[in-house]
Amino acid sequence: MRLVIARCQVDYAGRLTAHLPMATRLILIKADGSVSVHADDRAYKPLNWMSPPCTLVEDDGVWTVQSTKTDDSLVIGIEEILHDSSHDLGVDPGLVKDGVEAHLQQLLAENVETFGAGWRLVRREYPTPIGPVDLLCRDEAGTTVAVEVKRRGEIDGVEQLSRYLELLDRDPQLSPVRGVFAAQEIRPQARTLANDRGISCVTVDYDALRGVDDPSERLF
Amino acid sequence: MRLVIARCQVDYAGRLTAHLPMATRLILIKADGSVSVHADDRAYKPLNWMSPPCTLVEDDGVWTVQSTKTDDSLVIGIEEILHDSSHDLGVDPGLVKDGVEAHLQQLLAENVETFGAGWRLVRREYPTPIGPVDLLCRDEAGTTVAVEVKRRGEIDGVEQLSRYLELLDRDPQLSPVRGVFAAQEIRPQARTLANDRGISCVTVDYDALRGVDDPSERLF
DNA sequence: ATTTATATGTCGCAA
DNA sequence: TTGCGACGTATAAAT
Missing domain, CATH: 3.40.1350.10 (Trna Endonuclease; Chain: A, domain 1)
Structure with a gap:
C-alpha cells in the first residue's frame, strides 16, 4: 500500500466525466492495483477512483490510470508531492459478518x-x-x-x-x-x-x- | 488527515456485528471525523468504518469510535503502530461531474x-x-x-x-x-x-x- | 425531517 | 459472462 499526499488535479473519463481542480489530497494506491483520490471529508468515499484491473503509469508529473477492461481513465496532474510512503500489509485474514x-x-x-x-x-x-x-x-x-x-x-x-x-x-x-x-x-x-x-x-x-x-x- | 499503519484487530457493532482478526492495516482518520480501516485490497472500500458524526477515543492500545447519532461503535485494538502521520489538506474545491x-x-x-x-x-x-x-x-x-x-x-x-x-x-x-x-x-x-x-x-x-x-x- | 431515486454505486452468488 | 439481489449501501433531490 502506497500513501501519497500531493497537490494534484484529477480528470476522470468513463461512465461519466469529472474534474477536480488543483488541491492537496491523499492518493491511495493499493496492492490490488486500485487507485483512489481522497479529500479530507466524504467519510470513506474517494473523490475519484479506479478499480482493478487497471494500470498506473507515472510520467513526469502526470499519472495515468487506465482500466484494463473498459476505456475508463483517470489522469492525475501532480504539482507537488508532500508525502510518499509504501507499506507491506500482507494478505488480510478477512472479516466475519453477521447479517440482517x-x-x-x-x-x-x-x-x-x-x-x-x-x-x-x-x-x-x-x-x-x-x-x-x-x-x-x-x-x-x-x-x-x-x-x-x-x-x-x-x-x-x-x-x-x-x-x-x-x-x-x-x-x-x-x-x-x-x-x-x-x-x-x-x-x-x-x-x-x-x-x-x-x-x-x-x-x-x-x-x-x-x-x-x-x-x-x-x-x- | 491522519494516516496510521498498524497491526490491529477491529470489532464493529451496530446494524450488524463484524470482527477483524489481528493484521496490519491502514487506519484513515479524516478531518470530518470519519475513521476507516483498509486492507490492501477491495479497491476503495474499507473493511470497517464509522461515518461522522462520531468521536474517537484513544486509550492505551484501544481506540473506540462511537457514533454520535446511533449506538454504532468500532473498537480497534492496536498491537503495534508502524506509521503515523498527519497532514493538513485544507478544504477541497470539490468535483465537477457531467453525464448523469x-x-x-x-x-x-x-x-x-x-x-x-x-x-x-x-x-x-x-x-x-x-x-x-x-x-x-x-x-x-x-x-x-x-x-x-x-x-x-x-x-x-x-x-x-x-x-x-x-x-x-x-x-x-x-x-x-x-x-x-x-x-x-x-x-x-x-x-x-x-x-x-x-x-x-x-x-x-x-x-x-x-x-x-x-x-x-x-x-x- | 422524511421519502424517493440515483450511483463511475460495489459486491457476491448462481445460472 | 451476465443477471439479480443485498448492502452497516451512501447521497442528493424533492416533498
Whole structure:
C-alpha cells in the first residue's frame, strides 16, 4: 500500500466525466492495483477512483490510470508531492459478518405466528422456477400464503413477490395463494403497489422478534 | 488527515456485528471525523468504518469510535503502530461531474424531437401515485407517450416504465399510452422485454445531444 | 425531517 | 459472462 499526499488535479473519463481542480489530497494506491483520490471529508468515499484491473503509469508529473477492461481513465496532474510512503500489509485474514436479512427470515420462519394465530410454516426457501420464495405458509384457514421477507420493503420486492404468486397460483395443490410482504420498514410506494395487487403488508420489529427468539435476551 | 499503519484487530457493532482478526492495516482518520480501516485490497472500500458524526477515543492500545447519532461503535485494538502521520489538506474545491441521468433527461426534455418530428413535451417528471414519469409527451399523431430515461437501459427500467404505463393507461384523458425506453445503451435483455411489451427502445447519443444543446459545442 | 431515486454505486452468488 | 439481489449501501433531490 502506497500513501501519497500531493497537490494534484484529477480528470476522470468513463461512465461519466469529472474534474477536480488543483488541491492537496491523499492518493491511495493499493496492492490490488486500485487507485483512489481522497479529500479530507466524504467519510470513506474517494473523490475519484479506479478499480482493478487497471494500470498506473507515472510520467513526469502526470499519472495515468487506465482500466484494463473498459476505456475508463483517470489522469492525475501532480504539482507537488508532500508525502510518499509504501507499506507491506500482507494478505488480510478477512472479516466475519453477521447479517440482517438472512437472520430476519430465520426468525420469522421460527415465529410464523407473527403473521397470525394458527399460522404454520410449510417451507422456508420454497423453490419455484424463477427462484425460491422466502417463506411458504398456511394461514389459520389453511390458505396458502407466500411471504417475501426484506429488511426494507421497496417496489422491487413487491414485483418479486408478484412473480412468485403468479407462478404458485397455477399449482392446483396450492391455489389460491395469498401474498404477504414482510419487512422492517415498507416504503409508501411499495405499500401502494402491494395493496393494488391484493398483497398484505406486515412491518416486523426485528429487535422484538430477536428478543422473543434469543434466550439471552429473555427476561424470564 | 491522519494516516496510521498498524497491526490491529477491529470489532464493529451496530446494524450488524463484524470482527477483524489481528493484521496490519491502514487506519484513515479524516478531518470530518470519519475513521476507516483498509486492507490492501477491495479497491476503495474499507473493511470497517464509522461515518461522522462520531468521536474517537484513544486509550492505551484501544481506540473506540462511537457514533454520535446511533449506538454504532468500532473498537480497534492496536498491537503495534508502524506509521503515523498527519497532514493538513485544507478544504477541497470539490468535483465537477457531467453525464448523469438528470442531465440526459433535461437534454431530452429540451429536444423531444429526438424521438420524432412533431413530438411535444407535456411535462417532465409527470406525477403518478407510484412516482413521477420522466417525460410525458404527445407524438406527431397526438398519442400520449411515457418516456423513461436511463443512462443504461436495464430490465429494472422496463419494469418501472411498465408500471407507469399500466397506471397512466387507466386515465381516459391519456389513454391509450405508448411507452418509450430511452438510454445511452440498452441491454439486449431489456430490449427484448421492452419489445415483448410493445415498448419502443431509443438509444441516445449523449455527446451529439449535448452538442445540439450546448452553444459552446456547436460548429456553426 | 422524511421519502424517493440515483450511483463511475460495489459486491457476491448462481445460472 | 451476465443477471439479480443485498448492502452497516451512501447521497442528493424533492416533498
